[in-house]
Amino acid sequence: MAGGVGVMIRDVVKAFTAGAGRLLVLDGVSLSCRPGEFVSVLGPSGAGKTTLLRLIAGLDRPQGGEVAIVDGSRRRLDRTAIRLGMVFQEPRLLPWASLFHNVRYGLQDRAKSMSRAERERAVQEALELLGLSGFSSYLPHQVSGGMAQRAALARALVSDPDLLLLDEPLGSLDVKNRLAVQDLLDGMAGRRSCIMVTQSIDEAVYLSDRIYILSERPASVVAEIEVSLPRPRDRLSAGFARCQRRVLEALGAAPRPRRPGPDLKVEG
Amino acid sequence: MNRALLPKPLGLLVPVVILFLWQGLSSRGALEPSMIPSPGTVLAAATRALRTGELARHVEISLIRVARGFLAASAAGIPAGLALGWIPSLRALLGPLLHFLRQIPPVAWIPLFIAWFGIGEGSKISVVAYAAFFPVLLNTEAAAALVSESYLELGEVYRFSRREVLTRIIVPGSLGPMFTGLRLALSNSWRALVAAEMLASASGLGYMIVLSRELVRPDVMFLGIAVMGLLGYAMDAAAVRLQKAVAPWT
Numbered sequence: 001m002a003g004g005v006g007v008m009i010r011d012v013v014k015a016f017t018a019g020a021g022r023l024l025v026l027d028g029v030s031l032s033c034r035p036g037e038f039v040s041v042l043g044p045s046g047a048g049k050t051t052l053l054r055l056i057a058g059l060d061r062p063q064g065g066e067v068a069i070v071d072g073s074r075r076r077l078d079r080t081a082i083r084l085g086m087v088f089q090e091p092r093l094l095p096w097a098s099l100f101h102n103v104r105y106g107l108q109d110r111a112k113s114m115s116r117a118e119r120e121r122a123v124q125e126a127l128e129l130l131g132l133s134g135f136s137s138y139l140p141h142q143v144s145g146g147m148a149q150r151a152a153l154a155r156a157l158v159s160d161p162d163l164l165l166l167d168e169p170l171g172s173l174d175v176k177n178r179l180a181v182q183d184l185l186d187g188m189a190g191r192r193s194c195i196m197v198t199q200s201i202d203e204a205v206y207l208s209d210r211i212y213i214l215s216e217r218p219a220s221v222v223a224e225i226e227v228s229l230p231r232p233r234d235r236l237s238a239g240f241a242r243c244q245r246r247v248l249e250a251l252g253a254a255p256r257p258r259r260p261g262p263d264l265k266v267e268g
Numbered sequence: 269m270n271r272a273l274l275p276k277p278l279g280l281l282v283p284v285v286i287l288f289l290w291q292g293l294s295s296r297g298a299l300e301p302s303m304i305p306s307p308g309t310v311l312a313a314a315t316r317a318l319r320t321g322e323l324a325r326h327v328e329i330s331l332i333r334v335a336r337g338f339l340a341a342s343a344a345g346i347p348a349g350l351a352l353g354w355i356p357s358l359r360a361l362l363g364p365l366l367h368f369l370r371q372i373p374p375v376a377w378i379p380l381f382i383a384w385f386g387i388g389e390g391s392k393i394s395v396v397a398y399a400a401f402f403p404v405l406l407n408t409e410a411a412a413a414l415v416s417e418s419y420l421e422l423g424e425v426y427r428f429s430r431r432e433v434l435t436r437i438i439v440p441g442s443l444g445p446m447f448t449g450l451r452l453a454l455s456n457s458w459r460a461l462v463a464a465e466m467l468a469s470a471s472g473l474g475y476m477i478v479l480s481r482e483l484v485r486p487d488v489m490f491l492g493i494a495v496m497g498l499l500g501y502a503m504d505a506a507a508v509r510l511q512k513a514v515a516p517w518t
Contacts, residue, residue, distance in 0.1 A: 057425055058424070059421050059424060059425070080427070084425060084426075086425045088418075088422075092418055092419070092422055094419060094422070094436065094437065094440070094441075095517045096440035096441070096443070096515065096517050097436070097440070105426055105428070105432075105436060106426055108426055108427045109427065139516070139517055140517075141517055155426075159426075
């Protein structure tokens with residue numbers, strides 16, 4: 001989509017019926033993602049972060065407010081006009097399809113303009129990008145949880161999506177792969193819009209242009225933090241630490257201020 | 269689900285012990301031969317029937333009937349089950365009728381089927397097909413209806429066409445229970461066939477048993493029963509193998 005794709009969410013209300021009662025999950029959430037922007041959403045477990053992503057993907061409808069996919073000039077777009085890549089909290093691979101086919105199923109309309117050889121190349125490239133080149137013929141139950149999650153990422157990226165929705169996508173990866181995938185996502189910054197739900201402050205600060213902090217359920221946005229550090233970001237820099245601290249404070253979990261220690265006296 | 273075509277050695281222990289006890293009791297005259305012939309006599313009947321080709325003839329006829337009825341039932345039951353599972357309104361429309369029909373024992377239809385399709389192969393194959401149809405249909409239907417919502421959502425996110433939803437999600441997602449249905453259907457067909465052959469036939473394993481009763485040949489009767497069990501066992505084991513080859517994730 002030329003000019004990029006953004007997301008505008010205004011005063012969204014979403015409740016689920018739970019038993020005889022009604023569980024209010026999102027209570028007037030507003031946030032936006034400009035074209036090409038990387039946005040993270042942090043908040044306590046059960047705050048409704050996943051619900052938010054599902055509303056954006058069109059898998060659920062809000063009871064109030066609006067969720068809109070927009071183009072560069074803020075005109076509303078139909079969901080079918082854009083290519084969406086989504087990584088669920090669990091890999092959600094089809095158990096009967098090889099990793100190759102699982103990734104291929106992510107191609108969407110991009111497949112139509114491709115020859116068979118081009119399709120195969122695109123899928124192999126996506127697998128390779130996620131470090132899965134030797135495993136294309138494996139079935140999901142034959143690989144580890146981390147590998148399955150990386151295959152789900154490959155499936156989300158293979159169509160070169162306009163909008164990427166990530167629901168704690170790196171939770172099951174080991175440290176090495178986690179850092180590698182973070183760098184992969186960092187390398188795409190500015191080129192596609194991405195909204196990521198995460199529990200990791202480090203990850204959010206490393207990747208995001210903007211971070212939204214949600215309150216406890218029923219969720220509303222309690223803070224919006226711009227991260228304007230140059231990329232790739234240096235985790236050991238003072239700016240990075242400052243950002244992390246701001247996020248922590250917004251989450252209401254700021255570390256205790258350090259007590260002043262005894263002064264060192266140098267004598268002699 | 270990991271059973272080879274032949275039973276594991278441990279599983280053979282009990283049958284072998286029973287055979288020895290049976291033979292032992294027979295040799296000591298503890299069993300009345302006209303009621304329970306000795307294993308040796310049954311074995312002798314088997315070699316005789318094999319030599320004359322009579323056993324092979326009955327087995328062949330029975331197997332062909334089972335195959336025709338079972339295949340017809342599967343060819344109808346699988347697509348019908350997928351359609352019913354996938355389309356809730358169709359399920360609402362036809363569900364009650366199907367659940368009514370499935371309660372009727374296949375054997376109860378035999379007199380009517382004979383009237384409708386004649387005393388020949390038609391009536392017997394129809395009974396087999398009737399017996400096999402419902403397990404295939406109902407298991408496939410339940411599986412297709414219960415294909416995980418999360419996979420359907422995946423199809424929505426990645427814009428699967430209706431055909432792709434069917435071929436990529438519903439059909440492969442239903443294969444496990446579908447195979448369970450096919451295995452149930454196989455043993456149901458076998459039972460229904462024997463009943464049909466005992467009631468109205470001049471060939472097949474069921475007929476062989478009826479005839480041996482009239483001729484007072486308990487050894488042949490036992491032979492027929494043993495062959496039925498063995499064939500049923502082999503067919504089921506083959507179905508399990510097929511499932512492992514076709515749907516290894518189930």
